[in-house]
Amino acid sequence: MNTTRQPMPTPPLAAMFDRLLHPGVRGRAAKTVEAFGWFVLLEGLALLFAPRMVAGLLHIEIAAGQVVDYMRIMGLLAGGIGMLYVVSGRVNAVGFAFASLLDRPLVPPIMAVLWYLGIVPASLALVFSVQDFAGFLWTLSAWRADEGQSV
DSSP states (O other): OOOOOOOOOOOOHHHHHHHHHSOOSOOHHHHHHHHHHHHHHHHHHHHHHOHHHHHHHTTOOOOSHHHHHHHHHHHHHHHHHHHHHHHHHHTTOHHHHHHHHHHGGGHHHHHHHHHHTTSSOHHHHHHHHHHHHHHHHHHHHHHHHHHHHHO
């Protein structure tokens, strides 16, 4: 018995841009991934354009001007991750949603270690941990609801 699977054909770019603008029918999990992405994208923009304000909200002391530059770089990276989540949710990328279910629960223990080692301030570790784990639980519950509908 031949168990090899043929790869899915790659859709044209124009079709993908159309799906991005007009997502159509998507699962609940994809919608949670997109919403999480918008939240992370907004955080990235805040870090990029208002790093001192974000530092003040998180009670992080900025001792040197170079720290502001590093926060802006973090904002750029967070914005890129947010965009990946938004696009993946809009195009109903089930594989990405599944990958996020594997990745996001790792954030709290990693943040705990970074905080314990004095690398990350407690406020930042707490915000990232709560945000990622809450997003994980939200997507997991949506995934389970999607599973119940497909049976």
